[in-house]
Amino acid sequence: xxxxxxxxxxxxxxxxxxxxxxxxxxxxxxxxxxxxxxxxxxxxxxxxxxxxxxxxxxxxxxxxxxxxxxxxxxxxxxxxxxxxxxxxxxxxxxxxxxxxxxxxxxxxxxxxxxxxxxxxxxxxxxxxxxxxxxxxxxxxxxxxxxxxxxxxxxxxxxxxxxxxxxxxxxxxxxxxxxxxxxxxxxxxxxxxxxxxxxxxxxxxxxxxxxxxxxxxxxxxxxxxxxxxxxxxxxx
Amino acid sequence: xxxxxxxxxxxxxxxxxxxxxxxxxxxxxxxxxxxxxxxxxxxxxxxxxxxxxxxxxxxxxxxxxxxxxxxxxxxxxxxxxxxxxxxxxxxxxxxxxxxxxxxxxxxxxxxxxxxxxxxxxxxxxxxxxxxxxxxxxxxxxxxxxxxxxxxxxxxxxxxxxxxxxxxxxxxxxxxxxxxxxxxxxxxxxxxxxxxxxxxxxxxxxxxxxxxxxxxxxxxxxxxxxxxxxxxxxxxxxxxxxxxxxxxxxxxxxxxxxxxxxxxxxxxxxxxxxxxxxxxxxxxxxxxxxxxxxxxxxxxxxxxxxxxxx
Numbered sequence: 001x002x003x004x005x006x007x008x009x010x011x012x013x014x015x016x017x018x019x020x021x022x023x024x025x026x027x028x029x030x031x032x033x034x035x036x037x038x039x040x041x042x043x044x045x046x047x048x049x050x051x052x053x054x055x056x057x058x059x060x061x062x063x064x065x066x067x068x069x070x071x072x073x074x075x076x077x078x079x080x081x082x083x084x085x086x087x088x089x090x091x092x093x094x095x096x097x098x099x100x101x102x103x104x105x106x107x108x109x110x111x112x113x114x115x116x117x118x119x120x121x122x123x124x125x126x127x128x129x130x131x132x133x134x135x136x137x138x139x140x141x142x143x144x145x146x147x148x149x150x151x152x153x154x155x156x157x158x159x160x161x162x163x164x165x166x167x168x169x170x171x172x173x174x175x176x177x178x179x180x181x182x183x184x185x186x187x188x189x190x191x192x193x194x195x196x197x198x199x200x201x202x203x204x205x206x207x208x209x210x211x212x213x214x215x216x217x218x219x220x221x222x223x224x225x226x227x228x229x230x231x232x233x234x235x
Numbered sequence: 236x237x238x239x240x241x242x243x244x245x246x247x248x249x250x251x252x253x254x255x256x257x258x259x260x261x262x263x264x265x266x267x268x269x270x271x272x273x274x275x276x277x278x279x280x281x282x283x284x285x286x287x288x289x290x291x292x293x294x295x296x297x298x299x300x301x302x303x304x305x306x307x308x309x310x311x312x313x314x315x316x317x318x319x320x321x322x323x324x325x326x327x328x329x330x331x332x333x334x335x336x337x338x339x340x341x342x343x344x345x346x347x348x349x350x351x352x353x354x355x356x357x358x359x360x361x362x363x364x365x366x367x368x369x370x371x372x373x374x375x376x377x378x379x380x381x382x383x384x385x386x387x388x389x390x391x392x393x394x395x396x397x398x399x400x401x402x403x404x405x406x407x408x409x410x411x412x413x414x415x416x417x418x419x420x421x422x423x424x425x426x427x428x429x430x431x432x433x434x435x436x437x438x439x440x441x442x443x444x445x446x447x448x449x450x451x452x453x454x455x456x457x458x459x460x461x462x463x464x465x466x467x468x469x470x471x472x473x474x475x476x477x478x479x480x481x482x483x484x485x486x487x488x489x490x491x492x493x494x495x496x497x498x499x500x501x502x503x504x505x506x507x508x509x510x511x512x513x514x515x516x517x518x519x520x521x522x523x524x525x526x527x528x529x530x531x532x533x534x535x536x537x538x539x540x541x542x543x544x
Contacts, residue, residue: 058301106329112299114327117319123289124324127260127296127304134258134278134302155320158286 011080013041019076022089023099035178035205035230036145037073042211043143043174044077052082055110061140062128064113066121067147067176068102075099075108083110119153122146122173126159129171143172148189149181157192163223164197171223172215173198176205179232193225205230239376239395240337244268246380247305247335251276256303257384262290264308265337287312291320291332298330303384310336310352310394318358326362331388335380339396340474340499341513344506353499356449357478359392366391367450369426369473374403375447382408392450398427398473398510406447411456415443420467420532421460425449425479428471428519435524441532452482466492467535469528471519475499495531497524 011019016037024033049061065074072092079086084099091097098107102116113124125144132140146156163171175189185192190200199219203210205228214226244265250257251272258279259269266282273280279302283289287308294304306313313336314321325332340353359365366389370376376395383391386408404412411423414433417440424432425446436443442464444456449472461468466487470479477496484494499517506516514520518527 104327114323117323119288120292120320120324123292123320124296124299124328126283126289127293127298128300129296130278130281130293131258131297131300131302134297135255135300155288155292158283158289159292162283162286162289 010082011086013045015080016041016073016076019079019086019089020072022086023072023075023092033070033072035070035176035233036067037076038206038208039145039174039176039211039228040073040077042208043215044081046212047215048143049140050110052110055083058135059137059140062112062125062142064115064121064125064128064142064144065103065111066113066115066118066144067150068115071101071103074103078108078110084108118147118150119155122156122159125171125173126163126168129168132170138170141170141172143174145174145176147180148175148177151175151185151189151192152181152183160193160196160198164193167221168223169219169221173223173225175225175227177227177229189227190225198222199224200227201225202227202229204228236399237373238397239370239373239399240397242373242377243307243335243337243380243395244272246377247384248272250305250381250384251279254303254384256301258297258302258304260290260294260297260304260306262287262308262312264312287317288320291317292324294332295320295324295328295330298325298332298388299328303331303333303388305333305335305384307335307337309338309350310355311338311350314355314358314392315352322362325390326364331390333383333391333393335383335393335395337395339394339398341510342397344508344510344513347507348503348505353475355394355474356392357475360450360478360481364390365450366448368393368408368448370395370406370447371400371426371429371445372403373399375406378406379408379447394426396427396473400427400430404445409448409453411444411446411453413442413460414445415441416463417441418464420469420535421457421464422469422471422528423457423479425470425472427473431514431519431521431524432471434521435528439529441528449479449482452479452486454486457483457486461487461490461492466490467532468492468494469531470494470496470498471524472496472498475501493535495527497527
């Protein structure tokens with residue numbers, strides 16, 4: 001716990017365990033906290049066109065964390081990239097802290113949505129992509145992160161089934177697959193998206209170069225999903 | 236006469252032409268009305284198919300990018316089915332939208348209870364910050380739709396119905412209007428209930444207020460009326476009976492008062508038929524209203540006498 005509240009510095013991937021430790025009090029973290037860590041890092045470090053200075057820029061890329069439970073990795077990455085002060089992290093979940101056990105966009109700089117109830121992020125991301133297009137901003141990418149069990153929610157299937165045939169190619173979904181769904185999806189997760197006309201890639205969710213390649217794979221005319229497999233939740 | 240819903244697509248189409256921030260989001264219902272406008276504004280006329288959760292989520296996403304979404308389907312599918320999306324995607328995200336419903340409480344009685352939503356306004360009452368317009372005439376619907384779209388990033392619900400008063404009145408999107416002044420009680424007629432209330436109260440010494448915007452509730456207007464006509468209040472609402480009794484009680488919390496909430500009964504009727512038959516079954520036709528209003532006011536006078544008031 002030697003980290004100081006130096007709000008001007010940014011941190012690297014190797015600092016993330018310490019940043020997580022500020023929230024949890026130790027450096028061992030549950031699956032919900034770390035399943036998203038590498039995906040979030042690669043997105044914020046190498047893919048997303050958004051910085052703290054650009055967080056109100058209409059042409060920024062959007063990242064919507066739909067899987068709002070276990071947001072410590074998200075907060076750690078936002079702190080590492082300078083969206084929120086690292087000094088906020090130790091207050092995690094306390095009355096005066098902006099950082100709750102589910103994120104609130106009204107309280108957290110850089111958070112595009114508040115989440116916690118499952119199945120809301122992808123539909124909102126569809127609207128965000130449509131809104132940017134309608135305002136003549138075809139450049140920004142919209143990313144949404146969901147969990148494999150979260151995919152059970154019917155609202156996601158409404159969004160998947162609409163975005164594919166609509167050719168919403170600025171829409172990107174990352175599904176963190178830690179095998180936490182009770183009922184396996186016949187044919188696998190990607191098949192559901194493929195059937196709706198999405199571009200799909202499945203990768204090792206811990207391999208940064210593989211993630212980067214999957215995130216940046218061209219997908220003209222189609223929305224894109226990256227299924228990032230990580231170790232099973234109860235392994 | 237055309238219906239309020241007949242005005243919806245033409246009015247919103249003009250707003251789409253006038254204001255590049257306006258977008259309309261549909262779930263099949265009402266899509267025909269926007270076919271031509273959709274060719275002019277293909278990116279701002281969005282039909283998500285029969286997907287009501289996505290309907291609201293999409294509107295929220297549009298709003299978060301700075302657009303002003305107008306969302307339309309039947310009240311059952313707009314407010315009730317995706318209620319958590321209304322609560323979280325709009326309320327919790329701090330995103331605004333204009334929700335415009337049709338079918339109301341029993342616009343299509345032959346269609347049965349699946350297409351009735353008498354509880355829509357009561358349900359929205361569990362949320363914070365919603366403006367609720369209940370026009371009583373197509374002309375008023377047009378005015379209130381324009382108010383709703385122009386209301387910055389507010390969350391606004393506009394409840395359209397085929398039930399209508401014979402003539403439209405000047406509405407301002409906020410205040411109750413005094414239609415008749417009396418000294419022995421106040422009757423608040425909401426939206427399409429006005430004609431029936433005026434027929435029911437003919438010759439009675441009561442003040443009749445006409446309300447087409449019920450949230451926020453016009454506290455000052457009600458207090459002015461009760462100051463002159465006494466604190467006996469009858470609400471006549473075209474949705475669930477008693478929906479606004481809490482608003483009346485709050486408005487008059489510092490004054491001894493009585494309130495009677497009339498409207499659609501909670502118990503499912505399980506009848507088809509016509510609108511008129513349903514109005515009668517809920518005791519909302521002029522004859523039934525007159526009996527209920529006079530009985531209530533008379534009971535108040537009896538109480539006042541027995542308590543020496």
